[in-house]
Amino acid sequence: MSDPSGAQARNPLYRAGFAVTERRDLWWMEPLLTVLGLGVGFGYLTWAAFLGNPEHGHYGPYLSPVYSPPVYEWFPSIMTYLPAFVSPALLILWAPGGFRATCYYYRKAYYRSFFLNPASCAVGKPWEKYCGETEFPLVVQNIHRYFMYLAVVILAFLWYDALKAFTRDGPKDYVAGAGSVVLLLNAVFLSLYTLGCHSLRHLIGGYLDCFSTCPTSKLRHTAWGGVTCLNERHMLWAWVSLGWVGFTDLYIRLVSSGRLADPVLF
Amino acid sequence: MPEQRSFRVFRGDAGGGQMKEYTVETGPGMVVLDAVHQIQATQAPDLAVRWNCKAAKCGSCSAEVNGKPKLMCKTRLDDLPADRPVEVRPMRTFPLIKDLVTDVSWNYEVNKKIPPFTPKPNGEWRWMQEDVDRVQEFRKCIECFLCQNVCHVLREHQKQPEFFGPRFFVRLAALEMHPMDAADRLDLTHRQSGVGYCNITKCCTEVCPEDIHITDNAIIPLKERVVDRFYDPVRRLLRKLFRR
Amino acid sequence: MDKYETHESDVLVIGAGGAGLRAAIESSAQGARTALVCKSLLGKAHTVMAEGGIAAALANVDAEDDWRVHFHDTMAGGKMLNNWRMAELHAKEAPDRVYELERWGAVFDRTGDGKILQRAFGGHRYKRLSHVGDRTGLEMIRTLQDKGVHQGIDIYMECTITRLLKDGDRITGAFGYWRESGRYVVFKSKAVVLATGGIGKSYKITSNSWEYTGDGHAMAYEAGAELIDMEFVQFHPTGMVWPPGVRGLLVTEAVRGEGGILRNSKGERFMFKYLPEANKKDFAESDEEARRWVDEVLAGKKPTVRRPPELSTRDNVARSIYTEVKEGRGSPHGGVFLDISYQPAERVKKKLPSMYHQFLELADVDITKEPMEVGPTCHYSMGGVRVDADSGASTVPGLFACGEVSGGMHGGNRLGGNSLSDLVVFGRRAGLGAADYAKSAPSPRPDGREIEEAASIVSAPFDRPDGESPYDIQRDLQTAMSEFVGIFRTEADLEEGLRRIETLKARAKTVGVAEGTRLYNPGWHLALDLKNLLIVSEAIARAALLRKESRGAHSRLDHPKTDSHFGKVNLAVRNVGERMEVRETPLLEMPAELKKVYDEVETPKAVKVP
Structure with a gap:
């Protein structure tokens, strides 16, 4: 019987230690792939941000999402106060980076794969001490919603960029290059990811206990339902949008350096 | 043969x-x-x-x-x-x-710590199906305790004295989201249930035989409700300003 | 003998399913010190298996419904053998009990205007079953469990009671053992409420769990109480038949309530030809009419045509399926086809989620695309301890019973959905009755010698390490009961059944524990349950032999008609000097007023909504 405090006798079958398990499947595959995927995705973006770009991500009507919104163009003096190794991209990337770093899906992904906390279910781990998200620094994860607000603002700029990418020679003359479609998809995927956010789901209606009694109920329930629908695929959109942001930047980098031609579609 | x-x-x-x-x-x-x-x-x-x-x-x-x-x-x-x-x-x-x-008796002890359903005194007992879809998902729970078994906070770290475990986050969520429930269990959720120990690694969801989306639909919404009251700096400020 | 621990209470409830929990909640609310014992963990009782719903004339969907129609349907379904007072109380109080569950936190499915939704079921004239998808029993037990644990009831889990203790004529407690440690325990109590459920483990193919070994029936019988209607064993028409491991597993009647169609291997919708003349007029005449009913119900409209024939009473549908299979029109694995796949897949998944998963995961059948194979399975015992309708009191002072272990409420055949409502209506009443009785009862004084005797019976199998395996005896009993005391019965078969039971009784005396200690030893536990299984099996066979007619769930091939003589009696089983006595006892006379209610409802037009 358990004592009132809840402390329990250990089951004699329990064995501590990293990777101790009776599972026979390839439980280590998922964390391994996650490490590789996150490594490539965030590695590229970090490299791109530090490396900078002579055109600050501009190529014709295109603007790389890594440089948008272009705050350094609105307030050019900022750059003079910053050390030389800081590229303008770093001024922006902390916000979407923070959004992803505190995202409930990414937390699962890196707690499992990088922190081995735990690496997989019913698999032993290397740590004895554990405080979860109750103490600094991880307690800071609780401000995820503020990064979400920022991400939504940035999303608006990315949509602006995507639409602008369809205006090659002045606003009335619509011409689409392959890059325009790349930027459009970028905005679409980021929307699918950002609008499926758990915090947004809560704030937009999930906090209510009863949908049918409040005056704006139908609207809230519909909004909550929409976010829920995206939220069910949050992991998918997290990966697709991450990959596509990287690809978008790479694409613009290649066409602006002349190593790739941007085909005109129509 | x-x-x-x-x-x-x-x-x-x-x-x-x-x-x-x-x-x-x-x-x-x-x-x-x-x-x-x-x-x-x-x-x-x-x-x-x-x-x-x-x-x-x-x-x-x-x-x-x-x-x-x-x-x-x-x-x-x-x-x-x-x-x-x-x-x-x-x-x-x-x-x-x-x-x-x-010996799974510890789980029954935890359940006793959660204040039971407390109906609103004068409410009308009418609500729509969409109001209770969420709660009905949680009430599918058959108390197999596989989620409690697999959760590393209990399995590896033996936080039983300070952590309720996924089953009881589901129970808390079912009560907190019930349209006719009047009790407030957020303080309990934050201070006693140990929801902060959960690092949403989702093993509970993976093993649930009833396909309850424990992490996405119960634990994270509870965490967000806890943020509303205990962490969100703007809300705390607003509450301080408008308390009186 | 070994030492034993003692617990004292005013009211001891044995069994923690719906009835036991409701009784304990009520008894405790009345101020009685209440103890609740159960064989399994709390919340695992057989009530969780109830799927379709809880019958109560809320009139949320069909406004014409009221308690009188429910009363009528229950009596008609029970072939008038029911205790009329129980049927009346049940019909009148079920709505209050449903609303009470809701106020304790149960979350039923809703109608479009936000009320508790109700669905159609066999034998119920109107849509009457409040439900939560197809897991209504789980919702109910969880609600009662959460209510109970905060009410100060002492709960003893995984503890088996083997004997009721008596002080002279009256009950004074119970003796049992902890399943976990094998140690003995004595509960001293002024009153005991039996809520132990049914007897399904006497049969091979059953929807019941290992717990259903007739413990309450047998202990009450041994304590001198009277059992009635034991010949009426309900075979649920639709159990799974394939794969072998899940044979007998319940397929909820809600499948038919939601429009499921029964077909034989020739594709015939055979239920049309098995409708009894008496109420043929209430059912659709053709495929088109039945389909229209389903279409209208699906559209949320009030049906303008009559119900599909699949919604006939359970006894009738079970016999029909059995006959179809016997006459060679069965499905490949010895059942018939039940088809819901013509409906939109999303709707089937929403209304019958656990059936969808059950078939997909256990039988590789997607019920939204193909028909299920189903056949009859032993499901419910209408028979049980004779009780006073108002208080649940048995014929032994201090002994109360409620739920499936009590008899009388359902007569010769139970309607689907009337079980869950029975549990809460009479669970509450038995809790009230017991708490009330305990107020004036003397302090419990169990007799040390009786305790010692009970203990020696429990430890006896350990003295026979080379004794017979309890698993073999149980298997042979199940075979005998299924073969000779099954859906269709004859005198010769029943007598053969009784001969086999006698042999098995002798073998059971030699049962032993071959391996293991007292620590959680299922072989030993089963050895102790055998006695109960044998008592209830014998009671069923003896009562079935005496009732020389066919009525409700009791079908005699050698007496295929109803006999008006037997329509006036209940058969009662008693323990008279170590011999099982079965006698006819007259039915309770229904008061003229209620008779009038019944007759008025008989013709639907006469029903008025108050």
């Missing part, structure tokens, strides 16, 4: 034990619990196992099959690799009683 398969089943009690090998005649659609029953009836009458409905509705026959937490009544033999013996062990987060039976 009936086929045969070998099983390795844990036999022992709190003092220890070992895996014992048994051979079982298999038939179509057979599940692990059928095999355990066959072993009981023909080879080991004292093999201890809990079960009731044999239909994944009561949540009694939880165990670890080939190292994975499962309901034995739902684990088909044809889904398990035939090249090696099927290994059946008890859940190991709870103290062992005997063979496949563990």
Whole structure:
């Protein structure tokens, strides 16, 4: 019987230690792939941000999402106060980076794969001490919603960029290059990811206990339902949008350096 | 001609034990619990196992099959690799009683700490289906305690004294989101239930035989409600300003 | 003998399913010190298996419904053998009990205007079953469990009671053992409420769990109480038939309530030809009419045509399926086809989620695409301890019973959905009755010698390490009961059944524990349950032999008609000097007023909504 405090006798079958398990499947595959995927995705973006770009991500009507919104163009003096190794991209990337770093899906992904906390279910781990998200620094994860607000603002700029990418020679003359479609998809995927956010789901209606009694109920329930629908695929959109942001930047980098031609579609 | 398969089943009690090998005649659609029953009836009458409905509705026959937490009544033999013996062990987060039976009484103690459903005094008992879809998902829980078993906070770190575990976050969420419930369990959720220990690694969701989205639909919404009251700096400021 | 621990209470409730929990909650609310014992963990009782719903004339969907129609349907379904007072109380109080569950936190499915939704079921004239998808029993037990644990009831889990203790004529407690440790325990109590459920483990193919070994029936019988209607064993028409491991597993009647169609191997919708003349007029005449009913119900409209024939009473549908299979028109695995796949897949998944998963995971059948194979399975015992309708009191002072272990409420055949309502209506009443009785009862004084005797019976199997395996005896009993005391019965079969039971009784005396200690030893536990199984099996066979007619769930091939003589009696089983006595006892006379209610409802037009 358990004592009132809840402390329990250990089951004699329990064995501590990293990777101790009776599972026979390839439980280590998922964390391994996650490490590789996150490594490539965030590695590229970090490299791109530090490396900078002579055109600050501009190529014709295109603007790389890594440089948008272009705050350094609105307030050019900022750059003079910053050390030389800081590229303008770093001024922006902390916000979407923070959004992803505190995202409930990414937390699962890196707690499992990088922190081995735990690496997989019913698999032993290397740590004895554990405080979860109750103490600094991880307690800071609780401000995820503020990064979400920022991400939504940035999303608006990315949509602006995507639409602008369809205006090659002045606003009335619509011409689409392959890059325009790349930027459009970028905005679409980021929307699918950002609008499926758990915090947004809560704030937009999930906090209510009863949908049918409040005056704006139908609207809230519909909004909550929409976010829920995206939220069910949050992991998918997290990966697709991450990959596509990287690809978008790479694409613009290649066409602006002349190593790739941007085909005109129509 | 009936086929045969070998099983390795844990036999022992709190003092220890070992895996014992048994051979079982298999038939179509057979599940692990059928095999355990066959072993009981023909080879080991004292093999201890809990079960009731044999239909994944009561949540009694939880165990670890080939190292994975499962309901034995739902684990088909044809889904398990035939090249090696099927290994059946008890859940190991709870103290062992005997063979496949563990002492899960701690869970019942936790349930007592959660204030029960408290109806609003003058509410009208009418609500729409969409108001309770969320709660009905949580109420599917059959209390098999596989989520409690797999959760590393309990399994590895033994935080039982300060952590309620996924099953009871589901219970808390079902009460908190009930349209007619008047009690406030947010302080309890934040300070006593240990929801902050959960690092949303989702093993509870992975093992849930009722497909309850424990993490996404119960724990994270609870975490967000806790943020509303205890962490969101703007809300705290606003509450301070407008308290009086 | 070994030492034993003692617990004292005013009211001891044995069994923690719906009835036991409700009784304990009520008894405790009345101020009685209440103990609740159960064989399994709390919340695992057989009530979780109840799927379709809880019958109560809320009139949320069909406004014409009221308690009188429910009363009528229950009596008609029970072939008038019911205790009329129980049927009346049940019909009148069920709505209050449903609303009470809701106020304790149960979350039923809703109608479009936000009320508790109700669905159609066999034998119920109107849509009457409040439900939560197809897991209504789980919802109910969880609600009662959460209510109970906060009410100060002492709960003893995984504890088996083997004997009721008596002080002279009256009950004074119970003796049992902890399943976990094998140690003895004595509960001293002024009153005992039996809520132990049914007897399904006497049969091979059953929807019941291992717990259903007739413990309450047998202990009450041994304590001198009277059992009635034991010949009426309900075979649920639709259990799974394939794969073998799940044979007998319940397929909820809600499948038919939601429009499921029964067909034989020739594709015929055979239920049309099995409708009894008496109420043929209430059912659709053709495929088109039945389909229209389903279409209208699906559209949320009030049906303008009559119900599909699949919604006939359970006894009738079970016999029809059995006959179809016997006459060679069965499905490949010895059942018939039940088809819901013509409906939109999303709707089937929403209304019958656990059936969808059950078939997909256990039988590789997607019920939204193909028909299920189903056949009769032993499901419910209408028979049980004779009780006073108002208080649940048995014929033994201090002994109360409620739920499936009590008899009388359902007569010769139970309607689907009337079980869950029975549990809460009479669970509450038995809790009230017991608490009330305990107020004036003397302190419990169990007799040390009786305790010692009970203990020696429990430890006896350990003295016979080379004794017979309890698993073999149980298997042979199940075979005998299924073969000779099954859906269709004859005198010769029943007598053969009784001969086999006698042999098995002798074998059971030699049962032993071959392996293991007292620590959680299922072989030993089963050895102790055998006695109960044998008592209830004998009671069923003896009562069935005496009732020389066919009525409700009792079908005699050698007496295929109803006999008006037997329509006036209940058969009662008693323990008279170690011999089982079965006698005819007259039915309770229904008061003229209620008779009038019944007759008025008989013709639907006469029903008025108050």
